[in-house]
Amino acid sequence: xxxxxxxxxxxxxxxxxxxxxxxxxxxxxxxxxxxxxxxxxxxxxxxxxxxxxxxxxxxxxxxxxxxxxxxxxxxxxxxxxxxxxxxxxxxxxxxxxxxxxxxxxxxxxxxxxxxxxxxxxxxxxxxxxxxxxxxxxxxxxxxxxxxxxxxxxxxxxxxxxxxxxxxxxxxxxxxxxxxxxxxxxxxxxxxxxxxxxxxxxxxxxxxxxxxxxxxxxxxxxxxxxxxxxxxxxxxxxxxxxxxxxxxxxxxxxxxxxxxxxxxxxxxxxxxxxxxxxxxxxxxxxxxxxxxxxxxxxxxxxxxxxxxxxxxxxxxxxxxx
Amino acid sequence: xxxxxxxxxxxxxxxxxxxxxxxxxxxxxxxxxxxxxxxxxxxxxxxxxxxxxxxxxxxxxxxxxxxxxxxxxxxxxxxxxxxxxxxxxxxxxxxxxxxxxxxxxxxxxxxxxxxxxxxxxxxxxxxxxxxxxxxxxxxxxxxxxxxxxxxxxxxxxxxxxxxxxxxxxxxxxxxxxxxxxxxxxxxxxxxxxxxxxxxxxxxxxxxxxxxxxxxxxxxxxxxxxxxxxxxxxxxxxxxxxxxxxxxxxxxxxxxxxxxxxxxxxxxxxxxxxxxxxxxxxxxxxxxxxxxxxxxxxxxxxxxxxxxxxxxxxxxxxxxxxxxxxxxxxxxxxxxxxxxxxxx
Numbered sequence: 145x146x147x148x149x150x151x152x153x154x155x156x157x158x159x160x161x162x163x164x165x166x167x168x169x170x171x172x173x174x175x176x177x178x179x180x181x182x183x184x185x186x187x188x189x190x191x192x193x194x195x196x197x198x199x200x201x202x203x204x205x206x207x208x209x210x211x212x213x214x215x216x217x218x219x220x221x222x223x224x225x226x227x228x229x230x231x232x233x234x235x236x237x238x239x240x241x242x243x244x245x246x247x248x249x250x251x252x253x254x255x256x257x258x259x260x261x262x263x264x265x266x267x268x269x270x271x272x273x274x275x276x277x278x279x280x281x282x283x284x285x286x287x288x289x290x291x292x293x294x295x296x297x298x299x300x301x302x303x304x305x306x307x308x309x310x311x312x313x314x315x316x317x318x319x320x321x322x323x324x325x326x327x328x329x330x331x332x333x334x335x336x337x338x339x340x341x342x343x344x345x346x347x348x349x350x351x352x353x354x355x356x357x358x359x360x361x362x363x364x365x366x367x368x369x370x371x372x373x374x375x376x377x378x379x380x381x382x383x384x385x386x387x388x389x390x391x392x393x394x395x396x397x398x399x400x401x402x403x404x405x406x407x408x409x410x411x412x413x414x415x416x417x418x419x420x421x422x423x424x425x426x427x428x429x430x431x432x433x434x435x436x437x438x439x440x441x442x443x444x445x446x447x448x449x450x451x452x453x454x455x456x457x458x459x460x461x462x463x464x
Numbered sequence: 465x466x467x468x469x470x471x472x473x474x475x476x477x478x479x480x481x482x483x484x485x486x487x488x489x490x491x492x493x494x495x496x497x498x499x500x501x502x503x504x505x506x507x508x509x510x511x512x513x514x515x516x517x518x519x520x521x522x523x524x525x526x527x528x529x530x531x532x533x534x535x536x537x538x539x540x541x542x543x544x545x546x547x548x549x550x551x552x553x554x555x556x557x558x559x560x561x562x563x564x565x566x567x568x569x570x571x572x573x574x575x576x577x578x579x580x581x582x583x584x585x586x587x588x589x590x591x592x593x594x595x596x597x598x599x600x601x602x603x604x605x606x607x608x609x610x611x612x613x614x615x616x617x618x619x620x621x622x623x624x625x626x627x628x629x630x631x632x633x634x635x636x637x638x639x640x641x642x643x644x645x646x647x648x649x650x651x652x653x654x655x656x657x658x659x660x661x662x663x664x665x666x667x668x669x670x671x672x673x674x675x676x677x678x679x680x681x682x683x684x685x686x687x688x689x690x691x692x693x694x695x696x697x698x699x700x701x702x703x704x705x706x707x708x709x710x711x712x713x714x715x716x717x718x719x720x721x722x723x724x725x726x727x728x729x730x731x732x733x734x735x736x737x738x739x740x741x742x743x744x745x746x747x748x749x750x751x752x753x754x755x756x757x758x759x760x761x762x763x764x765x766x767x768x769x770x771x772x773x774x775x776x777x778x779x780x781x782x783x784x785x786x787x788x789x790x791x792x793x794x795x796x797x798x799x800x801x802x803x804x805x806x807x
Contacts, residue, residue: 193672194643300757330506330699335743336753357672360745401677403702405729405744411681411706416674417626419642 147220148181149351150205150238150319155179155214157197157204161424172424174200176375177214179450182319187345187352189366189383191359191398195423197375198355199243202321205353206240207231218319236266239317243324245308249296255307256292262315277314284347285310286340302333306340313348321353326361338365359402363387371395374423374431381456391453391463394432430461438462467494467535468693469518469558469661474532476517477761485761487513489717489769490532490785495661495693500684502708502725503697506740508758510717511697512563515663518695520546520554537660555586559654561664565646569638575649576618576634579656583614588658621652625682644675648682655686661693668703680706701744705729710794713737716759716769718785723795733791733802736770768799776801 155178163169174197182188190198203209205216207223216224223234242248249258259278263269269277279289285306296304305325312320325341326334338361344350356362362369363383370380371394379392390396397416404410418435421427429447433439442461450459471493477486487510495501503511516522518534520541534541536558541549562568570578584590584606622630625648638646647667654662664683668676684707687694698704704711704725711728713721713736721734732738739754756773759765767784771777778800780786786798 193674302757331701331743331745332506332740332754334753335745335751336755338745338751339753359673364745364751397674401673403677403700403706405702405705405741409706410677411684414674414677414681416678419644419675 146184148217149184149219150182150353151180151217152205153179153215153217155201155204155216156212157200157209158212170424173375173426174423175204175211178372178375178377179214180370180377180380182351182353184318184351185345185349186368187354187366189362189369190353190355190372191357191362191369192372193357193398193420195374195420196372197423198357198372199323201372202240202323202353202355205321206238207235208240232266236315237318238321239312239315239319240321241308241312241323241325243327245304246296246301248308249304251296253295254292255294255296255299258296258307259292259311259314262311266315278310281310281314284313284344300333302329302337305329305337309340309344313344316348317350319351319353321355323355324357325354326356326358334361341365359387359398371398374420374426376431376459377450378432378460379456379458380450381458385455389464391456391458392432392460393436393438393464396464430459466538468497468499468537469695470494470533470535471514471518472533472535474514474517474529474534476513476522476527476529476532478523478526479528480526480762483762484528486530486764487717487761488517489764491714491717491719493712493719493722495695497660497693498687498691499710500687500694500696500708502704502711503695503714504699504701504704504711504740505714506699506758508716508761509714511714512665514714515560515665515695515697519558519560519663520549555582556588556657557659558661558663559657559659561647561650561654561662561667563666564670565643565650566670568650569646571638574635574637575641576636579618579634579649579653580611580614582653583618583656586657587614587617589613617656618652621656622649624686625649625652626678627652643671644679647671647675647679651679651682651686655690655692659692661695662687663695663697665697666699667696669698669700676703677706683707701741713740716764717761718769719798720768720770721797721799723791724793727792727795731795731803733795733797733804734770734799735774735776735801735803738803 155175157175158171158173160168161170161172178201192198200209204211211224215222218234218238260274263274287303287306291299326337329337354365366383369383369386370377373394379395386395387399390399400410416435421434427434429445430443433443448459448461450457453463471491473490473492474488475490476488477484491514505511529542536553589610619630622633627633627645627648668679671679680703683694696708708725710724712719715736721737732741742752743754745751754773759769765772767782768786771781780800786800788796788798790796
């Protein structure tokens, strides 16, 4: 069996809520006990509604947020408590594509300068070698050379996304975390960007963690999916199994909520009521029980653990 | 049956530093009472501009209407006396649900204050306000008996949009509410004046998928119950499929196709529509995008604005905009080479 390229063990990221005099008056459990193994070459989807902790999880893997507890291993090596200098070497092969590529490019730098920057930081290449490398990457993401002399505001959102991706790929990473890679794009652009992701994965031998709230995107891209709700994975498994036979009531409602053109209209009888509770004040037991049609006494008393249920795993006392 | 709202050949643009941007080019649409019409298109296609033009809230300094009419219940909103439009139509007969429920409330007032502020002026129980007032608006009288009736109407409507504990809800500040709750309040506020037409500008874009399903269901149900027409602008074809009776497609400021919802998804005729539908992600992962980019509107392509990205385009497409081609009941397309017998 191949070794996992990235593995998370019971990862927790809590943020303190502070009151007067900086006194700690509570905490928000953004990520609360998440474990998974990422195999080389796979596309792993993390899906959930806003505020469920999926971006926090991605950022914790990158070391942007410090985990409260738990461990992160990259190619077998612990990376959650590395010294900053050792961290830099890891960061080269583990890259993060931000949600808003427009905001992550410096508006006063030309695209060319933004593309040089990661190579200046992480490699010893000279100017000519860097130029050669970025031109080849630019071609791979489908942008003309002339874009090197443009400023970010002169190109469209889809092109900015391509530049953001080119910037990451210049370092030849192994794992790329894509945080909402299609939010804010129109469907026609989204389709081309997604096929670009697929092509680049082949060319550069990448492993993706794809974070998205858009189930349609997750479904077309991923081989394995984990569904998060309020900081926990409630269900995970192969994509087809999750979409065709969701076991957790929350997954079931998510899948049911996607409009299906030509199918039954979900708005006629959508059964999930209410909204997620305040993450600073979670309900006892199962976090979903306040909205769950199956909730019983047991759900209020005991939090269900993520337990295997072929072909995936589910955290529910009464799975379907 | 005459349409409630009929937009005919509306053209308008904005004066920009680079020149005149022609944002709408002879756009037509019509809505009947109780109908939900989807106005679908990608960002920058002019759907929000069209919605704002109907409402009459375009920026006065830069927007220039170069032709066309907007008929609402028989009056042309573009030529009617602005003061009377303001009194009887805008905010009363036509109301608006904004895209972003997070920035549409004033953060320093409770939502109850903000709702009552609307009703002070736009309540269906308020008579005609005097055209010319000597006192500033802020000291205008709000009779106690009307206020009482308005409060009851508000509570009833908050119940109808499924907000729990309406009395407490009114005392809250916007930051205490979730996005879904704020959008429900926005819908309630749009319905309170008893409008004939609600313009909903991407009402679910900022919301999660489960909340989106709830909100779309709510809009559909209220429109049917109250016989209110809804103009729903959206870039999400799935949302349009869910609740619309008919769909209008726009591309780069031109309307390209209009059809009843079932025909629209079963037999799209315009090449742009078919490509847009083919771009939707599906389980097989075969979704194809549309090559090229949306053209700039300062110097738009002549004729049909889609021709640079269309493989069916030929001579006439580049010269003259195609006329309306009726394909069936309520289904028309503006294309010289439509897909006539699409699957």
